[in-house]
Amino acid sequence: MSGNTITQPTTHTTSIKPTVVPAPAGATGRPFAQSRAARELGLKRGEFDLAVQLGCVRTVVDDGGGDRRVARTEIDRLRAEKGFPEALRERVETVGSTAAAEILDVTSARFVRLARLGLVTPVKFYVNRYRAVVWLYLAEELRQFAADENNVPWLKGRIPEELRARLDAGLDLRPKNWRGRHLGFLLRQADDPWTRAAAPASLLDLVQVAEIVQDPYERAYLNRHRVTRPDSGPPDSPAAQLTARIMTADDSDEIEWLRADLRQALAAARAHRLAPRPLRPGAAPQLPPDMRRSAKQQPTPTTGTEKRHGLLGWLRRRHP
Structure with missing residues (x-):
């Protein structure tokens, strides 16, 4: 390489320091979006992303299903640290x-x-x-x-x-050492067993992954949980190909270690939740165990078709 x-x-680095926006007094409600959190902390977006990867800034899951967010208490904690904001900038x-x-x-x-x-x-x-x-x-x-x-x-x-x-x-050894550090970043941000399994899988080539994850639906589900690099350009571009080379393990010891890590993480992911797969005609949807229990406790809803059939039967009885 x-x-x-x-x-x-x-x-x-730059000699121009971004302005730190004062935090709103008594603010309540949803956590900050990451772009807003970066402004609150006086960081450029690239610096903020690195701060999250390094664990300097803690994020939380968005209840609405979007990107991870930053709690207001986390913003307050960082702003209260000694030397803020210069000390935080120095760390990233x-x-x-x-x-x-x-x-x-x-x-x-x-x-x-x-x-x-x-x-x-x-x-x-x-x-x-x-x-x-x-x-x-x-x-x-x-x-x-x-x-x-x-x-x-x-x-x-x-x-x-x-x-x-x-x-x-x-x-x-720069590519290999970077991959080791990057794997730590991915695992630190993973909040789901399938996301944790996708971390080592993202550093192995497709052949290596297919040997371990032989079920195509599981491979597709792992792929859904992979974190992509948005700065690598179109998939067929020279930059993307070079990035893919750096992100793919090529050392025998490293490959064996990642394969072992993937096997262990995959077993934990399967125990937590099976990968979804297409329904057979007439088959009931497969729900996770917790959803199956709650579904049994719910009354069966009446569909529109059932309502129409019931009304027609009543009319036939009333007007034979």
Whole structure:
């Protein structure tokens, strides 16, 4: 993947700070939509999305079935934290390789080598207009790495010969490490067993998934619960194809681990709720266990056809 990776991406920070909108006094009602919550916290939408993924901002399920929302109490909690809003922005600040090298006080080339060795893990990536992958890193993590005395040999010393040979042979752990971090993001946001099962499935190729999930209806149901990347472009575009390559596990150990995770999550999902499937002609709909119990307690409704038949019978008896 290193052949498609740009080594001098731009920094995603800016000196212009967004204005924090004062929270409405005594506000009650539904939780905030995510766009509104981002404004309340003084974050740009990309920063807010990353804050949710990192667990800095907690979201709740929308009772109306829409996108997840943010409770007003969560907004109040974050606004009451010391150093708000600058402290929150620092936690989600991302930088490219050039700015990352400056934080570590190394050359850009050395930083890229450290990243390819897996010593620092990307938090995001995108494909630029030149079809090159731009990796982004958390500035806070880089500052912690630079402050750790145990990392001085990596920053100042000579990289061991064995590792330099592996780098020359094409070693690049950035995609694999990003996938591991991304899986954590997906699991953190999953509130349904099928969504949890879809998380490891989204990082395996279709053949691997089909070997484990042999029922086509279960595969379709898993696909419905997958979180897609809206920034990857049309499915057949070069950017989408490159994104798909990064998002698909290609290391044997990683694949086996994901397959095992999928099997375990799939068993839990099946126990929770069976995947829906088409009804046979004349068959009654299959309801989840809790809905079956409630359905038995409900009186059978009278249909319009039954009402009409009853009326016709009454008229025939009255007027033979």
